[in-house]
Amino acid sequence: MNDMTPTSAERAEKLEGMGxxxxxxxxxxxxxxxxxxxxxxxxxxxxxxxxxxxPYGHARVKKIDTTKAAAVPGVVAVLxxxxxxxxxxxxxxxxxxxxxxxxxxGYVLFQNQEVAFVIADSxxxxxxxADLVEVEYEQLPVxxxxxxxxxxxxxVIREDQKGKAEGAHGKRKHYNHIFSWxxxxxAAADAAFAKADVTIREMISYPRVHPxxxxxxxxxxxxxxxxxxxxxxGTFQAPHVIRTVGSLISxxxxxxxxxxxxxxxxxxxxxxxxxxxxxxxxxASIVTGVPVKWTESxxxxxxxxAFARDFHMDMELACTKDxxxxxxxxxxxxxxxxxxxxxxxxxxxAGLFSIISGSYDIPAAHCLVDGVYTxxxxxxxxxxxSFRVTEAAYAIERAMDIMAQKLGMDPADFRMKNLIRREQxxxxxxFGWQYDSGDYQTALTKAMEAVNYKKLREEQKAKREAxxxxxxxxxxxxxxxxxxxxxxxxxxxxxDILGIAMFDSAEIRIHPTGSGICRLGTKxxxxxxxxxxxxIIATELGLAADNIAVEEGNTDTAxxxxxxxxxxxxPVSGAACAxxxxxxxxxxxxxxxxxxxxxxxxxxxxxxxxxxKGNPERFKTMTELAWxxxxxxxxxxxxxxEAVDYYDPPNFTFPFGAYVCVVDVDVDIxxxxxxxxxxxDDCGTRINPMIIEGQIHGGLTEAFGIAMGQExxxxxxxxxxxxxxxxxxxxxxxxxxxxxxxWTTTPSPHHPIGxxxxxxxxNVGGVPCFSNAVNDAFAxxxxxxxxxxxxxxxxxxxxxxxxxxx
Amino acid sequence: xxxSQVTMKINGKTVEALVEPRTLLIYFLRDQLGITxxxxxxxxxxxxxxxxxxxxKSVKSCTVFAVQADGGNVITIEGxxxxxxxxxxxxxxxxxxxxxxxxxxxxGMITRAYRLLQENKNPSEEQIRYGISGNLCRCTGYQNIVxxxxxxxxxxxxxxxxxxxx
Numbered sequence: 001m002n003d004m005t006p007t008s009a010e011r012a013e014k015l016e017g018m019g020x021x022x023x024x025x026x027x028x029x030x031x032x033x034x035x036x037x038x039x040x041x042x043x044x045x046x047x048x049x050x051x052x053x054x055p056y057g058h059a060r061v062k063k064i065d066t067t068k069a070a071a072v073p074g075v076v077a078v079l080x081x082x083x084x085x086x087x088x089x090x091x092x093x094x095x096x097x098x099x100x101x102x103x104x105x106g107y108v109l110f111q112n113q114e115v116a117f118v119i120a121d122s123x124x125x126x127x128x129x130a131d132l133v134e135v136e137y138e139q140l141p142v143x144x145x146x147x148x149x150x151x152x153x154x155x156v157i158r159e160d161q162k163g164k165a166e167g168a169h170g171k172r173k174h175y176n177h178i179f180s181w182x183x184x185x186x187a188a189a190d191a192a193f194a195k196a197d198v199t200i201r202e203m204i205s206y207p208r209v210h211p212x213x214x215x216x217x218x219x220x221x222x223x224x225x226x227x228x229x230x231x232x233x234g235t236f237q238a239p240h241v242i243r244t245v246g247s248l249i250s251x252x253x254x255x256x257x258x259x260x261x262x263x264x265x266x267x268x269x270x271x272x273x274x275x276x277x278x279x280x281x282x283x284a285s286i287v288t289g290v291p292v293k294w295t296e297s298x299x300x301x302x303x304x305x306a307f308a309r310d311f312h313m314d315m316e317l318a319c320t321k322d323x324x325x326x327x328x329x330x331x332x333x334x335x336x337x338x339x340x341x342x343x344x345x346x347x348x349x350a351g352l353f354s355i356i357s358g359s360y361d362i363p364a365a366h367c368l369v370d371g372v373y374t375x376x377x378x379x380x381x382x383x384x385x386s387f388r389v390t391e392a393a394y395a396i397e398r399a400m401d402i403m404a405q406k407l408g409m410d411p412a413d414f415r416m417k418n419l420i421r422r423e424q425x426x427x428x429x430x431f432g433w434q435y436d437s438g439d440y441q442t443a444l445t446k447a448m449e450a451v452n453y454k455k456l457r458e459e460q461k462a463k464r465e466a467x468x469x470x471x472x473x474x475x476x477x478x479x480x481x482x483x484x485x486x487x488x489x490x491x492x493x494x495x496d497i498l499g500i501a502m503f504d505s506a507e508i509r510i511h512p513t514g515s516g517i518c519r520l521g522t523k524x525x526x527x528x529x530x531x532x533x534x535x536i537i538a539t540e541l542g543l544a545a546d547n548i549a550v551e552e553g554n555t556d557t558a559x560x561x562x563x564x565x566x567x568x569x570x571p572v573s574g575a576a577c578a579x580x581x582x583x584x585x586x587x588x589x590x591x592x593x594x595x596x597x598x599x600x601x602x603x604x605x606x607x608x609x610x611x612x613k614g615n616p617e618r619f620k621t622m623t624e625l626a627w628x629x630x631x632x633x634x635x636x637x638x639x640x641x642e643a644v645d646y647y648d649p650p651n652f653t654f655p656f657g658a659y660v661c662v663v664d665v666d667v668d669i670x671x672x673x674x675x676x677x678x679x680x681d682d683c684g685t686r687i688n689p690m691i692i693e694g695q696i697h698g699g700l701t702e703a704f705g706i707a708m709g710q711e712x713x714x715x716x717x718x719x720x721x722x723x724x725x726x727x728x729x730x731x732x733x734x735x736x737x738x739x740x741x742x743w744t745t746t747p748s749p750h751h752p753i754g755x756x757x758x759x760x761x762x763n764v765g766g767v768p769c770f771s772n773a774v775n776d777a778f779a780x781x782x783x784x785x786x787x788x789x790x791x792x793x794x795x796x797x798x799x800x801x802x803x804x805x806x
Numbered sequence: 807x808x809x810s811q812v813t814m815k816i817n818g819k820t821v822e823a824l825v826e827p828r829t830l831l832i833y834f835l836r837d838q839l840g841i842t843x844x845x846x847x848x849x850x851x852x853x854x855x856x857x858x859x860x861x862x863k864s865v866k867s868c869t870v871f872a873v874q875a876d877g878g879n880v881i882t883i884e885g886x887x888x889x890x891x892x893x894x895x896x897x898x899x900x901x902x903x904x905x906x907x908x909x910x911x912x913x914g915m916i917t918r919a920y921r922l923l924q925e926n927k928n929p930s931e932e933q934i935r936y937g938i939s940g941n942l943c944r945c946t947g948y949q950n951i952v953x954x955x956x957x958x959x960x961x962x963x964x965x966x967x968x969x970x971x972x
Binding site for chain 2: 023024026027028029030031032033034035037039040042123124212213214215216263264265266268295297298299525526527528690691693694695697698699700701702724725726730732733734736738739
């Protein structure tokens, strides 16, 4: 080779494959205002729909009069439950096996529930019409407290379910009970507690919050009467699931439904489910014969579509006196609101909550979750986490601190002592999960060294002494956590949604000139899929990432997939993408062998080409092989160069991380200042470090919002009091702390490229880390647990209760 | 409803139209004119996704009636690029510094930063954070948005961009 020939490393760099901080493809259109979001879609003769909503948390609907609404100039039609009954759509099935009212049928069960749908030729006329729908209500007793839902005289939330002894997940204990779900070994856990030297028990509540993407849920339904076909544009994280569910509900054959998710302005779990707005828009388009757009307002979004958490966890740990964990028990009441519309894999009504043993080697454990109905909005989605994983991580990481406090051990030392050791992987937890890989001690050690943990504790000790002497009114808190996630749902033996296994897919076509297109069943909402999937292909096939188009969100062209949520895109579709590449590569190798007149086995892969072993001057590049695939294939071989792969993962992936947060708390005004936040994440193989860092910044900021101020709150009358940005805390650039990020790399052994997924780790790890820091500030005064969110008022109240204002 | 005649300059072009008096500027731009860069993210003037430049000030176009902009000069994300068609330093900076993810807040954020950098050519990090505090982002955590604006400020000032140490 002469000196001008680029080396393998130089050629690899040019591909911008895995590991490259490749700039995002999407940004070219987004920075110029040329994104295409649902509300940007305007079809000829399109009408607008708007809901009339319930002012009450619980009431009987005695009469609905639409006369005045229908008379508003521009109003075309008004739908009520009575109209929907004619097409058998007054109720719809939920993903969780329950049924949900599309429009109020005799009752309203939560404030802002959808009552009537007004269709008009402008947004304004639709809103005017919605205001003029006259509804006569008879108010009923309200319950918004999940802990009171199963009381003997609790208000009946669901008249339609009252007499049913069995629900979608087995026996029901009470008329407001939805399901019981348990995991682990109760007898073994009880035995561990019986022999333990030290136990702790704490009621750890994770309040109701909302994913709150900046773009709300919206859709445009367009029914073509001549063809009998429905085109549905929408903010769907899982477009194929919407198509299948849409077909089952509407009876329109699935091949006549075209679901399109264009650019999506953030999802975070909010856009997984099916909502009344979608059903009403579809019916409205069928009724009117023209397209109908529904755009949710922010208030509608926060108060009706897909809340998250509302888990109330009675958490116990058992330990030896020298700090070795023996057992874990957790009894949880889960508030699912008025309809069980949570988005979990169907067999898992409490999601993957049994990851609650976290990063620790706990020999015996048991958890039990009871889901209940209340007069609150339906949902129970995973807000930037895999199903119920953040609730689990919060409970274990708070409990670890509480136990360390009781043992008189440093929380970091206590964690270090109980972390699953590197040599224990693959590790089977007491709940039966097989953790794929990890190196937890290394991560925690690196985090502690990065922040000089020992010195921070010394500083804290000095500040506490100064506080006791009255020299300062500030308390310093240090939060330290080690979390483990379970993501990438999932293996078909564990996971399905309505019977559809949770595989995912990729279809790759390489064109004659060596560029190509990849289509997938996932759907980016800001994660940068158009950029990163192309990087996987670049490395696998030796074609420049810039020459690969990535397309998602069109159910007519994309192979079937279950969508993007629960950090599943990289673990599942990323794997499908790599496997499809390998099929293509295998065919290319045969073509290369034919062209070079050698046996397949005499070839080796080198970045972007097959070369003859021992004779690197003789090679065929992938670009040359792409051309050959269309005109020079070996005799008997089909022409073309494409592959599709449906990937059923053999296991979940288990990303992990170690975070440290340092806060200063002003006990007189309750203000918490985040002085420092350090996040070390291990997501296995890193595809694009720039995008990973961005995901971590964003997830930490959402975690900061949750821990420090977010709550969807209801008063006793069922009024939702935090349903706009006036009351629901979304951090601005001013409050948001500075983030320090770091990493270790422990590839997943079962994933084709070793990647684990990362988007949700910072939310899962961030929330307990902030909360531990605030709690740690007060721990030396005997406080064990202060409930989230840690806003000024609650922190001030905690200080008041501890007598710090005397 | 009786319509009012409005005339305004939008991204350098004069636009004349009839609007309902209650039509908000954001709906006039998006629904009537097809200028869909500015977005709608809330009902309470908090999120700033609809930010446009009106007569040299950043405004939330969900809180301005179209008739109030009559005779005005409006610039949206579609009008930010340089006159020669190349991208504005902010558009470049947001991409280089990974200052966006879902892209929904980006048009408002860039349009706000466009005015901020004319109000203050060399803002500190703190001034940038306060300067964009009327614009919410749910994806990025703002850190890279701050860097993107610093990148653009450096470029516009003709000085090399120095990333602050972590």
